[in-house]
Amino acid sequence: RKEVEQDPGPFNVPEGATVAFNCTYSNSASQSFFWYRQDCRKEPKLLMSVYSSGNEDGRFTAQLNRASQYISLLIRDSKLSDSATYLCVVKGSSGSARQLTFGSGTQLTVLP
Amino acid sequence: DGGITQSPKYLFRKEGQNVTLSCEQNLNHDAMYWYRQDPGQGLRLIYYSQIVNDFQKGDIAEGYSVSREKKESFPLTVTSAQKNPTAFYLCASSPGTGIWGYTFGSGTRLTVV
Secondary structure: OOOEEEOOOOEEEEOOOOEEEEEEEOOOOOOOEEEEEEOOOOOEEEEEEEOOOOEEEOOEEEEEEOOOOEEEEEEOOOOHHHOEEEEEEEEOOOOOOOOEEEOOOEEEEEEO | OOOEEEEOOEEEEOOOOOEEEEEEEOOOOOEEEEEEEOOOOOEEEEEEEEEOOEEEEOOOOOOEEEOOOEOOEOOEEEOOOOOOOOEEEEEEEEOOOOOOOOEEOOOEEEEEO
């Protein structure tokens, strides 16, 4: 089983749609969680951290369920500029120097 | 502006050659990392360094070498022992081993010709 697994995608949605991505992780001792965005042939960029209480940044909402080892990202009112690959990222347990483990990513295309 | 600079952006290597990818950061970050990304796959950790003059192997270190002589610099050498080096290489840094995410460089795309 992969340490971090994501919806395989691709997701093709019309502008204005709401889309949700899911991610599961295998290490129950994982400490921190992130969503990164990666545009084609570019480096990943931090989109948002994910907290147990859930957090929102404009049209983006991230949720964490530690009991189910599950992370989600919700994008409301999709824009063409949201088209990218979204990477679910998990940090290991306390004291782990190996740092972040990346999922394979879910590709999103927002259509006009 | 603070950030991470990777060079070159594109690199072509003949089989049997060693090549070195540059990574420099001016963020005053302690930790630095090298990842490899293949098409349709996630990032895989090659090497990481938490402090100057110290580094550790990641999941796919075979055929690669690194050095960390200065805090700002973490070059990666792809040796001739790496059998399938064509990939997108990403360097990243973070303030330490805490809860922070990473800042990435813009990457080097290596192709074996």
